[in-house]
Amino acid sequence: MMVSLQRTLWGALMSNQFPLTVTITGIREETPTVRSFSFDSPFEFDPGQFLMVWVPGVDEIPMALSSADSITVQKVGDATAGLFNLKIGDKIAVRGPFGNGFFKGERMLAIAGGVGAAPLLPLALADRVMTFLLGARTETELLFVDQLDECTDLQIATDDGSLGVQGFVTVLLDDLNLGAYDKVVVCGPELMMRTVLGKVAEIGIEHRSEFALQRYMKCGIGLCGSCCIDPSGLRVCRDGPVLSGDLLIKSEFGQYMRDASGRKKTI
Numbered sequence: 001m002m003v004s005l006q007r008t009l010w011g012a013l014m015s016n017q018f019p020l021t022v023t024i025t026g027i028r029e030e031t032p033t034v035r036s037f038s039f040d041s042p043f044e045f046d047p048g049q050f051l052m053v054w055v056p057g058v059d060e061i062p063m064a065l066s067s068a069d070s071i072t073v074q075k076v077g078d079a080t081a082g083l084f085n086l087k088i089g090d091k092i093a094v095r096g097p098f099g100n101g102f103f104k105g106e107r108m109l110a111i112a113g114g115v116g117a118a119p120l121l122p123l124a125l126a127d128r129v130m131t132f133l134l135g136a137r138t139e140t141e142l143l144f145v146d147q148l149d150e151c152t153d154l155q156i157a158t159d160d161g162s163l164g165v166q167g168f169v170t171v172l173l174d175d176l177n178l179g180a181y182d183k184v185v186v187c188g189p190e191l192m193m194r195t196v197l198g199k200v201a202e203i204g205i206e207h208r209s210e211f212a213l214q215r216y217m218k219c220g221i222g223l224c225g226s227c228c229i230d231p232s233g234l235r236v237c238r239d240g241p242v243l244s245g246d247l248l249i250k251s252e253f254g255q256y257m258r259d260a261s262g263r264k265k266t267i
Contacts, residue, residue: 018095019054019093019094019095020041020093020094020095021091021092021093022039022040022041022091022092022093022094023039023040023089023090023091024037024038024039024086024087024088024089024090024091024092025038025039025040025069025088026038026070026088027086027087027088030072030143030144031136031140031141031142031143032140032141033074033075033141034072034073034074034075034115034141034143035072035073035075035083035084036066036070036071036072036073037070037071037072037073037083037086037092038067038069038070039069039070039092039094040069041069042068042069043065043068043069043096043097044068045065045068045097045101046097046100046101046102047065047101047102047119047120047122047123047126048064048099048100048101048102048119048210048212048241048242049064049065049096049097049098049099049100049101049241050062050063050064050065050096050097050098050099050119050220050241051063051064051065051071051094051095051096051097051098052094052095052096052098052217052220053071053079053083053092053093053094054092054093054094054095055079055082055083055086055092056082056091056092056093057082058078058079058082059078059079059082060079060093061077061079061080061217062098062214062217062220062237062241064118064119064187064212064241065097065118065119065122066118066119066121066122067121067122071118072115072117072118072121072143073115074114074115095220096220098220098221098237098238099236099237099238099240099241099242100239100240100241100242100243101242102123102183102185102210102212102242103183103210104128105128105181105182105183105185106128106182107130107180107181107182107183108123108128108129108130108181108182108183108184108185109129109130109131109132109133109176109178109181109183109184109185110123110124110129110131110132110133110152110185110186111132111133111135111169111170111173111184111185111186111187111188111196112132112133112134112135112143112169112186112187112188113135113136113168113169113187113188113189113192113193114135114136114137114141114143114188114189115143115188116186116187116188116189116212116214117134117143117144117148117187117188118143118187119187119212120132120185120187120212121143121144121147121148123185124147124148124151124152125147125151127151129151129152129185130152130153130181131152131153131155131176131181132148132152132153132154132155133155133156133157133169133172133173134148134154134155134156134157134169135156135157135158135159135168135169135170135172135188135192136158136159137158137159137160138158138159138160138162139158139162139163140162142156142158142163155172157169157171157172168192168195169188169192170192170195170196170199173196173199178199178200178203178205179203179205181208182208183208183209183210184196184200184205184208184209184210184245185209185210185211185212185242186209186210186211186212187211187212187214190213190214190253190254190257190267191254191267193211193253193254194253194254194255195254196209196211197209197211197245197248197249197253197254200245201245201249206244206245206246206249207244207245207246208245209244209245210242210243210244210245211242211243211244211245211248211253212240212241212242213229213236213240213241213242213243213253214241215227215229215236215241215257215258216257216258216259216260217236217237218260219237220237221237221238222235222237222238222239226258226260226262229248229251229252229253230251230252231250231251231252232247232251234247234251254267255267
């Protein structure tokens with residue numbers, strides 16, 4: 001059966017493949033390892049879409065939009081470290097927005113681990129999310145707590161128990177009726193997302209779940225094939241980054257991914 005990947009857009013989808021130079025207008029330290037960078041050119045975008053962000057002299061990487069004019073970045077590699085060295089008034093180049101975003105829903109459950117809260121934040125602020133499960137290693141690494149608490153039923157889990165329930169964010173699923181939601185939207189570490197996929201598949205609602213994948217990309221427009229997933233060949237940049245659970249259930253998702261050379265890396 002052919003599965004449609006069409007999304008209902010929240011605004012005009014921009015597919016500019018050429019770099020746009022933007023000026024950083026604000027930098028907010030969200031946690032000790034995460035910062036939000038605002039810039040002077042807002043985009044019309046569908047929550048879940050991403051930009052290809054070029055850090056001068058370093059690299060170009062995909063980053064999800066956390067608002068129309070901002071990205072939220074965790075310092076994890078050379079490119080993100082380069083971003084953290086920039087200051088207000090500096091310039092970066094961006095392409096996009098690219099890819100598919102989340103389908104609209106009226107009774108949405110959002111599940112975020114760490115910086116995975118960034119692409120889900122616009123859904124919550126648009127009053128689309130009933131319940132938001134937020135997880136992080138420790139209290140100081142939790143993102144957007146005040147904002148999410150104002151517009152959703154926010155439930156928190158931390159690995160060390162410093163705030164909320166102790167354990168991974170997936171432990172919060174045990175007390176929820178997943179079937180009560182018309183959409184389950186997820187972003188975070190892939191092992192965490194695979195656990196969520198297993199739980200929704202157990203009750204037969206994997207087709208009502210959507211996962212925002214974070215994979216290595218070179219072009220961002222579906223040409224290079226570096227982000228294809230087995231066995232379907234779906235391209236995360238063009239067919240995703242948001243993919244329905246029924247498309248992922250028999251895939252490599254949660255098992256392995258590829259590095260810059262194309263070699264498989266166990267997750």
